[in-house]
Amino acid sequence: MEKILAARLGLELAEPISFLIKSSFFLIACGATLFVALASSYPAVHDTLHNVRHALAVVPCH
Amino acid sequence: MSLKFLSALCLLAALSLSLGDNALAADPLNIYFKTSPVIENVRPFADPVNLSVLVTGADGRPVERGSVELRLDAPRAGSWISTDIPLVEGTRLLEARLPLRQGRANWKYLMPIRGQYRLFVDAVSEDGRKSSQVFEFTVSENRSKWFALSGFSLALVLFGFAAGRVFTSAKSSSALLLIACLGLGGQALAAADAEPTNYAAHLDIEAASVGKPSRVHWRLNGAAANSPAALTLSITHLEKEKIVFAVERLAILGEFTLNFHFPDGVEYRVTAVAEFQGRAPVNVERIISVTGVEPPKRAMIPALSYFLALIALGLVIGRWTKRHVAT
Numbered sequence: 306m307e308k309i310l311a312a313r314l315g316l317e318l319a320e321p322i323s324f325l326i327k328s329s330f331f332l333i334a335c336g337a338t339l340f341v342a343l344a345s346s347y348p349a350v351h352d353t354l355h356n357v358r359h360a361l362a363v364v365p366c367h
Numbered sequence: 368m369s370l371k372f373l374s375a376l377c378l379l380a381a382l383s384l385s386l387g388d389n390a391l392a393a394d395p396l397n398i399y400f401k402t403s404p405v406i407e408n409v410r411p412f413a414d415p416v417n418l419s420v421l422v423t424g425a426d427g428r429p430v431e432r433g434s435v436e437l438r439l440d441a442p443r444a445g446s447w448i449s450t451d452i453p454l455v456e457g458t459r460l461l462e463a464r465l466p467l468r469q470g471r472a473n474w475k476y477l478m479p480i481r482g483q484y485r486l487f488v489d490a491v492s493e494d495g496r497k498s499s500q501v502f503e504f505t506v507s508e509n510r511s512k513w514f515a516l517s518g519f520s521l522a523l524v525l526f527g528f529a530a531g532r533v534f535t536s537a538k539s540s541s542a543l544l545l546i547a548c549l550g551l552g553g554q555a556l557a558a559a560d561a562e563p564t565n566y567a568a569h570l571d572i573e574a575a576s577v578g579k580p581s582r583v584h585w586r587l588n589g590a591a592a593n594s595p596a597a598l599t600l601s602i603t604h605l606e607k608e609k610i611v612f613a614v615e616r617l618a619i620l621g622e623f624t625l626n627f628h629f630p631d632g633v634e635y636r637v638t639a640v641a642e643f644q645g646r647a648p649v650n651v652e653r654i655i656s657v658t659g660v661e662p663p664k665r666a667m668i669p670a671l672s673y674f675l676a677l678i679a680l681g682l683v684i685g686r687w688t689k690r691h692v693a694t
Contacts, residue, residue: 320535320536323534323536324534324535324686327534328530328531328534328679328682331530331534331678331682332675332678332679332682335526335674335675335678336671336675339671339674339675340667340671343667343670343671343674344664344667344671346661358451359412359451359512360511360512360515361451361512361515361516361519361670362450362451362481362508362509362512362513362515362516363448363449363450363451363516363669363670363673364451364667364670365449365450365451365452365453365662365666365667365670366451366452366662367452367454367577367631367632367659367660367661367662
C-alpha cells in the first residue's frame, strides 16, 4: 500500500538512500532509548534500572 | 675576603648535605602494608577488605606506641570510559588517625570502584620518630560485570544486525518512523539526622553527599570525657547490608575523628561502641541519608557512543549479509 502511494507521489527512493534514512532514524531512536534507560535521573526509571546500570561497569550512576 | 666567604659557603653546603644523608640513612621507621584477602582477589563493592599497616623500628621490632595518619585516594578518572561511580574518581576517600597497637593499625574498608588506589601513611612513634610512605594498589573490576557488559554488547550488535537485514531490501519506498523522547527529572535526597541514642557519647556526622568526604566525630560526654576507651566503629551500607568501613577496639582518649567519603547516595548506619575497664560499654548509633549527586551527563557520552557504535556495526553486518546472500 505504502509502496503504491510512494510511487504515485514520486517519493520512491533509491535503496541505499532509504537504508541510510531508516538506519539514521533507528540509531536516533536507539540513542534516545539508551539515554533514558541508562542516563536519565527520572526516579521511576533510575530506581528500576539502578542495578542494571551498575552491572554494566561503564555506565555512570550514583 | 670573598674567598673566605666562598669557602665558608662551601663548608656550610657540604655540612648540610652530609647531615641530610645521615637523616635519610637513619630513617627510623619502616612501614609495611597488606590486605586480606590479597588485593588481586578484591573486587569493588563486593566484600570489605581488611587493611593493615605495620610500623617497625630499624631493628624490625613493632613500634609499641604511636599512631598513623592515613589518607586513601580513589583511582583517578580514566581517559575515556568511566567507572559506575564517576563522582568518586580521584577524590579523597578516607582520612583518619589510628593509634598503633603492637605496631599495627587495622581497619576494614569496602573499595567502591575499580582502579589504582593510593594510600598515604604518616607514622609517628611516641618518641617522635617519623616516617611516611605511599602505597599504590589496584582493584580489578568484578568479572560478572564484564560478562554482563559483553552480553549487553552482543545483544546490541544482534539488534542492529536484525535491523540491518530488515532495512535492506531490493526496492524501497519512504519509511514511517516514530521517535519517543522522555524528559529528565531531578532527584535530591535530603540528609536526615537522627537523635543520639546514648547520653554518654555523641556522634556528629556532617551532612553527607556523594563527591566529598564528610566529618564523622565521636566523643564521650560528661564524666566519661577524655577517658581511655576501646572504640569499635563501623559504617554499614544499609541497602546492600555491607560494612564499608570499620575499626575495632581502637585505644582512644575520649574522642575519634574520621573524614569519610560516602560513595553511594543511600542510607548508612554508623555504630560506635566504646568499652571501658570496669564500666558498661557505651553504644551510640545513627542512621544517615547520603545525598546522591547525579553524575555529569558528559560522563555518559563515551558509554552511549560505544553502545550506538555496536548497533551501527550490527546494521552494517546485517546489510552486508543480506546483500551477500541476495547476490
